[in-house]
Amino acid sequence: MQRLEFPDDFLWGTATASYQVEGASHEGGRSESIWDTFARMPGKVYAGENGDLACDQYHRYGEDIGLMAELGFQSYRFSLAWPRILPLGTGPVNQEGLAYYRNLCEELHKHDIKACATLYHWDLPQCLQDKGGWTERFIVDAFAEYVKACYDGLGDLVDQWITINEPFCITYLGHLWGNHAPGFKDINFTVKAVHHVNLAHGVAVKAYRETGLKAPIGITLNLATPRPATNSKGDKQAALIARAVESEVFLYPLLGKGYPELAVHALGVPFPVQPGDLETIAEKLDFIGVNYYSESTVGPDTGAPFKYCGKPTWHDTTDMNWPIVPGGLERLLTWVHEVAPGIPLYITENGYARQDHIEGDGRIHDRERIEYLKQHLEVCVALIKAGVNLKGYYAWSFLDNFEWAFGYTKRFGIVYVDYATQKRIPKDSAYFFRDVIAGYAEW
Ligand code: IFM
16 A cells, blocks of 8 residues: 655645636736737737636635635735736836735635745746836836736735746746747847846846735756766766756856856856846745646757757656656755755646546546646655655646647646636546545555
């Protein structure tokens, strides 16, 4: 018999993000974000889908939170939409937007669920993008103004703050590969965006400390420690470059280690660092959130932009085509634990995309997702035993939702959403979590 045993104070949560679930994109005084714009561009999002309605959580948060409570979740990680709180990007606060999040937090507390708010999960106000967005330094001051409005308006209700979700996606997917908003393909933009996102995080933490609020504040990184295909020198070097370019450019400055030489060399463009920036980025963190889904395998490629490329592997894949590698979570968190000793860690996302269908009995028997979750939770238990300071786990996602460029085709939820009716149906994996959280997880 296998048994999942977690410390009593381990925090069990589930996560979503504003543009992916809220809908009400033209209600409550919200202005347009870069994802509204991007979704309208032909060919950018599957079948021209968008987040206008999404899961309609804006109107259904009561029902959603009730369901979270029935399943026993202790924390809900959601994100605040910048265009809902400061529709002009900076300047006047939209009280209706703030009220929505105050109501959401109060509803969570009514059910004894903590509110974990991510300040930025990719929905930049379009009016700020029109001035250059993350590629221009003014964005850091704009972000400072926005986060201040959030601390002032919600500081008494938020139990855990996350400054920014997945800087890698904001910068590389949005500014280099072009498959996320704003859709650029420019290495100069990318390198500037990396530095401005890092700096915005630091400024947000600094401003938070000045408020005197006490809830913990951290960041969520989708770190990757790609593995070398073989033990050859070339493959090992490719893996080191990949880790430097994809992860260390975010993690190292946070830890006061500056930008790694290997990445600066591979990117070929200097970071626009000004005096004092590196100190600001390294403001003390209360925790690091790590999102983990998969691990890639790499080798050298002289023709590729950063001289490495992905290699095929034998692993089964999810509906995202992402290899299922639970051992990668162990390698990744062991590395983070080594470079950031003592800092509490949370898995702020982990999950499985699957072609779910309502079956004859009206339920969703998502066995593969449960298998994936079991394997990753077993790794968490092993990591904690090995001394890694892992304090909690957030399942991605609570609901099926708008999966960015894939539209609604990819279902990550532990709760199924029938988009035609907005009916929520907990999948078997939701009941699996209920059992794990209640301490019954054995098989
Ligand atoms: O849906 C996304 C989420 O917004 C950020 N992390 C990865 C998830 C799955 O792709």
